Amino acid sequence: MPTNLNTHPKPLLFGELGDLSYAKVSSVEFKHGKGTQIFGQAEPANYIYQVIEGAVLSHKRLSDGRRQIGAFHLPGDIFGLGNGDFHRFTAEAIVDTTVRLVKRQSLERVARTDPAMARSLLTMTTDNLQHVENHMLLLGRKTSRERVAAFLLEMNGRLTAAGVMALPMSRRDIADYLGLTLETVSRALSAFQRKGYLRFLDPTQRHIVVLNASGLAKLDR
Amino acid sequence: MPTNLNTHPKPLLFGELGDLSYAKVSSVEFKHGKGTQIFGQAEPANYIYQVIEGAVLSHKRLSDGRRQIGAFHLPGDIFGLGNGDFHRFTAEAIVDTTVRLVKRQSLERVARTDPAMARSLLTMTTDNLQHVENHMLLLGRKTSRERVAAFLLEMNGRLTAAGVMALPMSRRDIADYLGLTLETVSRALSAFQRKGYLRFLDPTQRHIVVLNASGLAKLDR
């Protein structure tokens, strides 16, 4: 549901593709409203995306609705990559989000002759793989407290500004990322607050200050 | 613990690298005894590997010993790839195994100038990623029966000969792959046998005939 659009004549993927900003690929910006789908599982993968502002989640579903979120994408992150011809996840905007998109074909065209681009695509895919591998250990073997602690540490590093972590996602989203229920996530967060590991700043409980990161790290490992 | 070795002057990665067998990379074969380590987590990743004969598992551990197996590698499979400079898994031979190994640097050297090699590395990494992403859904959201059914279907496709699936790995290995305990795996297998979905052929219970694959598929989804 693009609501706005803004073409750029030149180079423009940041982050991992920053080094390649000279590359002859063009990009377009789109805005997606909160809760809207950016692409669906099994759809043709014509573009790859970069979050400019906002937040995105990628998930898979079982036929009865159970959901597993594979990753949260925050500003600077690239997603929709490493797909073959079809997306293997569904991507949704968690909040109003601006993404930049690049035609997959144009990247591949460049990569066919430019080993630096090919290398960059490989690096991004490998980073992706690394994250997912670590998440597999979490999902397969960690306890609920360990999972929530790991989540907090991950997000604390990724979206803390001025000491405050402003979570864009709901408890349900967190739960579906961690392979838990939202109640279990809520209980773990409350327990951490009681232990003095963190503090909620607002009544909606999405602004958190981590007071004892090493305590959380010990709970994780 | 290489016990034998056999150099090849020419090309030699099969499977995904089959197309590139002309590439100027040399390979060496090693044998690893059952249960021995091929490489360890956080070791420098000097080689990538291909299973010639036998079976290998890749795993991560938590500090207290809990283990998550990320993949089983069967003949033809390539592993130890997509690492940066260090391995992110420990790899062990499940049974006596012959692997072919290729210097990572030599592949990267070729990839720097040969986009086909770069593309091939990317394809292998992406295939890897796809497997791990599906496994994440299994670990995060499937029930024990669904997990074991999915495992049987995966292995049935990969290592069945003459209708018989000969599992090289123990119940504990299966459990650590599926995020369960060995007892739960054993109970699920027994239940499937009672339902007539499969049959054990030998007293060690590692030779299995799947009698009703679609029944298992329904249990999975």
Add this chain to the structure above:
DNA sequence: CGATGACTTGAACGCCATCAATCGCTGTGG
């Protein structure tokens, strides 16, 4: 205000883990 949605908290349940006993096969040594 009343409705709705996000979050927390409590109570009870259930799936899977844990603990434990047993069986069968393998290999080893007396």
Add this chain to the structure above:
DNA sequence: CCACAGCGATTGATGGCGTTCAAGTCATCG
């Protein structure tokens, strides 16, 4: 050749962690 130790697997009994069901609070928005 047999006794026995060791390992892998199955099966049973019990328990606990996380889920499920449910109630209640608070904020937002019509």
